[in-house]
Amino acid sequence: MRTPAKSRSCSDTEVFLPEIDDRCHELAERYGVRPYMVARYLTFLGRSETERLLKHMEDIRPAIRTNTILIDPEELRRVLEEKRGFELKRCPEPVDVGFWILNDPPISIGATLEYMMGYYVPQDAASMLPPVVLDPKPGDRVLDACAAPGGKTTHLAQLMDNEGTLIAIDVDPDRMRALKSNLARCGVANAVALRMNALDLPSTDWEFDRILLDAPCTGEGTIHKDPSRKTSRDPEDIATCARLQRRLIDAVVDVLRPGGVLVYSTCTFSPEENELIVQYAVDEHGLEPEPVDVGWADRGLRVPGVEPKVRRTCARLYPHRHGMGIFFVARLRKPLS
Structure with a gap:
């Protein structure tokens, strides 16, 4: 990885702006991002991690968080899977009150009765x-x-x-x-x-x-x-x-x-x-x-x-x-x- 170069953007705030080379332009064009962003990722993460990050940047599953004031996570899971057609996967501890949504449910996550009753919050x-x-x-x-x-x-x-x-x-x-x-x-x-x-x-x-x-x-x-x-x-x-x-x-x-x-x-x-x-x-x-x-x-x-x-x-x-x-x-x- 390269040593970050500093460039004073304005007044008292510096922003790391490494040199933008051909690799930066190549990856920026491939993934539709700004070349300066790629240069920064390459500097701090290296080539392999940067390519993986850019490839998966938009591959984020929607998630919901159980509102435990009103319902238990497993009860919410049962209701959404059995009655609403959701396919859910529990998020890891310590955010295991959350579920990833693995499918495209027949009902929008913001339109179910359970959502309107406050049983869950759509949240990354x-x-x-x-x-x-x-x-x-x-x-x-x-x-x-x-x-x-x-x-x-x-x-x-x-x-x-x-x-x-x-x-x-x-x-x-x-x-x-x-x-x-x-x-x-x-x-x-x-x-x-x-x-x-x-x-x-x-x-x-x-x-x-x-x-x-x-x-x-x-x-x-x-x-x-x-x-x-x-x-x-x-x-x-x-x-x-x-x-x-x-x-x-x-x-x-x-x-x-x-x-x-x-x-x-x-x-x-x-x-x-x-x-x-x-x-x-x-x-x-x-x-x-x-x-x-x-x-x-x-x-x-x-x-x-x-x-x-x-x-x-x-x-x-x-x-x-x-x-x-x-x-x-x-x-x-x-x-x-």
Whole structure:
């Protein structure tokens, strides 16, 4: 693998931009992605892994997550297979409340009676991991900082046994409507949904035991749902997202109690939005990275400027290795003093 070259995209944010050679152009043309993306994959993953990633980037099976507030996973499986014609496969621990859908059911997953009753949430399997890593307990004060449309919020509620205090905030009014609808449909009783910019959190007197920051990102992990992302993002977008993510880290750390836990996640490959953001949280706020204890996940990338303790504690998911969209998860704890 080549050593990543750095290019300053703008102001204080650097983006890794390796040389784009004939191999990059060849693979970019074959798989319909931007050449700079291929150059970055080759740098961090090598030729074989890059080709496998590009080949399987859109081969992600749809999944659903059982809403255990209302139904047991095996009971849901029985109903959907026997009555609705679904063919399901259980997702691996610790996201085994989820099922992959192996067939094309006769009824859309968003049109069944069970969906309308809130028994399950359509959700990519990778997206089920951050709430599990946060591990909220009944009675905790929990913040979902970029919550809409509510897939992870409803998951947090069920992990809390629908007890405690769960604040779900988002700035987008259209997505807020979806968030409130999902909370109601799933029978969530311990959550309050507020339209609010997470950057304004320091102006409050709130304090939370646990915070989930599933940050806005460039979204390479959603290419299977939105193929336009193969070509619609450029290095400037990476820099823009990384700047916002650092500001969001600053904001949420301000309302995390000493000893509290922050889980940071994205659905993108970019180390500028992942390992380097975690390193920023460590350097600027003294947060301590804790292992994401998922044995089948990959560790973080080897990135210049990122300490080994950060890389070793992060988790990465890939389509060609895990059957899930590209995803990144890190867990950090705020020091007591």
